[in-house]
Amino acid sequence: MYALWKPLIDTLRAGTPLLTVEGGEAMKTLPVVRRLWKKLWQYEVERQDVVVFIGGGSMLDVGGFVASTWKRGVPFVYVPTTLIAQVDAAIGGKTGINFKAGKNLIGTFAEPVAIWAYRGFLETLPAREVRSGWVEVLKHAMIVGGALWELVLARDFTQVPSLAILEQAAAVKWEIVAQDPTEKDRRRVLNLGHTLGHVWESLSLSQAIPFTHGEAVAVGLVQEAWLSYQKGYLAPAHLDQLVEKIRSEKLLLPLPSFTWERWLKTLLQDKKRKAGRLYVPIWAAPGEVRIEPVRVQELQAAVRWYKKLLR
């Protein structure tokens, strides 16, 4: 990001202390947090100051955690620079870092005082990043249905979304989160596609080229949609619409190699299980998601169906 936008960032540097950090999921560690706390200490950041974080979802996750725990919380602003961060990661007040191979095990609920999303940043993203980001836009369209669902189906995922789509996709998350800031209930619909998506994201780490988050979620959305169809919720026409859209965007990706034993272990590590049962957001129709108890065997059947689909 810094390499691509150096002149802009260096302009900011003239007016304020500025630090650059290597982005990506691998940065979400305690040593990086410690380094950022140290910077806030050196700059003598007080509660009346504001800290601005510019970057992708990982940068915002770490930055929000650092700011929300510095002097028990200093105000911070998010400037998301990736598609996935603009429509998803920057919104919702979840901060976090990884710990002991567990994702976001350490974190806080803390809201930025402002989010500044600039579409121009998306123009310099790699094509794979744009396509992956679209998957969360698609997920939001599945949740809200209506005009956004029709719009997204008609769009080409190799292009940067229009400002109108960015706004609507961000608004879906914004409105759901406002109803449930600390993820007690309603907010769980946002995990659509993520129950299996997280498993594939995790299992793909041993591949030469691991899945992006969006790629893994695309697979999860399709598999969980089939599950919904099997349970009698989703109409076959809607399942077909989704599968064909994912296929046409080249997101119907082959699964990483796995054993069912490892698959199950990865699935059950997910922190969203509740008293041993799996509660999964189920897409019943565009605009309709419900949380349903699901047995592990049903999820396995969905994976088997997907494997056949790919043949």
Add this chain to the structure above:
Amino acid sequence: MYALWKPLIDTLRAGTPLLTVEGGEAMKTLPVVRRLWKKLWQYEVERQDVVVFIGGGSMLDVGGFVASTWKRGVPFVYVPTTLIAQVDAAIGGKTGINFKAGKNLIGTFAEPVAIWAYRGFLETLPAREVRSGWVEVLKHAMIVGGALWELVLARDFTQVPSLAILEQAAAVKWEIVAQDPTEKDRRRVLNLGHTLGHVWESLSLSQAIPFTHGEAVAVGLVQEAWLSYQKGYLAPAHLDQLVEKIRSEKLLLPLPSFTWERWLKTLLQDKKRKAGRLYVPIWAAPGEVRIEPVRVQELQAAVRWYKKLLR
């Protein structure tokens, strides 16, 4: 604490995973936090679990930070075992650890789901701990005035407070904090005696026997009361009452050796300064505290007066 209450703690151990940690201000570090996060990970603590912290203020400060940042917050219970923790530290939702020689620079605002205060724990405290804890009781009595002020003046600080006094002293903090959970305004009255108290606590660290927090605050309360008298707020009779009480409890302690340069540096490190000015809670009368801007020279004069008082 564990050494004194081993049979009780070992009884708990039979029913639940239990970990003991060495207490005291020196434990409020990132490595200890890391160790506790690791335990929560090993025990697979989820959001529906509850973590209980038993100990003095430092244990609760660290524990609350660990629990409030684990999976973005798991419920926790405080069992304060010192006088100062029962009437002060356990209440108010401030968690924190020290960083780079700065007190509580890293922390959160997070409330325990319950506070269980058992007076029996206080019976095994060292005499110095009891007397130090009384200073925060006294501070709360100064803030609220009325019957509690009269009660506290009449009590002997070598004895454990009655349950009635414990309850009333805790209630003072509880009610103020409820009006201002994130320390924006009203809550600042609780810093009575702490502007100078913190300075002495910090400067005394180079002594063979540093001040306890309560001892440092006792000195701060007296000096700041004189300042209030000088500014025309506090009646001389109230100043005398306070000085004589502190003196009779052997808390009119000699100051640590210091240079004014170091004194000033320590004073200005305090995170409660606002845009360069010092806002100090001023005791105008029992039951009346106001936040006033104060010049450094006025604080210096209070210190000089105190030195003469000791001669």
